[in-house]
Amino acid sequence: xxxxxxxxxxxxxxxxxxxxxxxxxxxxxxxxxxxxxxxxxxxxxxxxxxxxxxxxxxxxxxxxxxxxxxxxxxxxxxxxxxxxxxxxxxxxxxxxxxxxxxxxxxxxxxxxxxxxxxxxxxxxx
Ligand code: AMP
Ligand code: ZN
Numbered sequence: 001x002x003x004x005x006x007x008x009x010x011x012x013x014x015x016x017x018x019x020x021x022x023x024x025x026x027x028x029x030x031x032x033x034x035x036x037x038x039x040x041x042x043x044x045x046x047x048x049x050x051x052x053x054x055x056x057x058x059x060x061x062x063x064x065x066x067x068x069x070x071x072x073x074x075x076x077x078x079x080x081x082x083x084x085x086x087x088x089x090x091x092x093x094x095x096x097x098x099x100x101x102x103x104x105x106x107x108x109x110x111x112x113x114x115x116x117x118x119x120x121x122x123x124x125x
Contacts, residue, residue: 011056016108020054030084034070035077037113046116047085047092051078058107060096078111087115093122 010017018024019038026038029049040048053070057063064071082092092115097104 009056011108014056014108015106016050016052016110017056020052030077030081032073032077034073037077037081040112044112045093045114045119047087047114049081049085049113051081051111051113052108057109059098059104060109061098063109074109074111078113082113082115085113085115087113090115093119 010021015024019026020036028036028038030037030051034055035051035053037049037051040050051074053063053067053074055067055070057066060071063074078094082088082094092113095112095114096109097112
């Protein structure tokens, strides 16, 4: 089990902490002791799953800098979720939006796992 630092407890008002707590409904596709995966409410691809650590970290830099073991568990969960969704053979895209220039809307680190069809070029305007 990954030790949680004091900074990694539930963050009041955080949408994804609310999903972890069961206060906000979500379509969960995979759960481990330290991670949760659920379908994005506004999918951008035929398969669009979000994978998060249950502990609250604002973004991938905060997570990796504070708990690299948990960061590794999150990446392992991403691969398992993708395989479980049937995306391993065709391939998929993993995105961690981080900060304002990336348009990060929810300040609880999450991997977007996108696939199920050709995704096209990774266009950034
Ligand atoms: P980001 O812009 O990287 O912060 O992505 C946040 C993602 O959370 C968006 O793709 C939203 O569609 C998704 N989202 C927002 N609210 C919910 C919710 N209640 N359940 C599932 N996904 C959500
Ligand atoms: Zn949170």
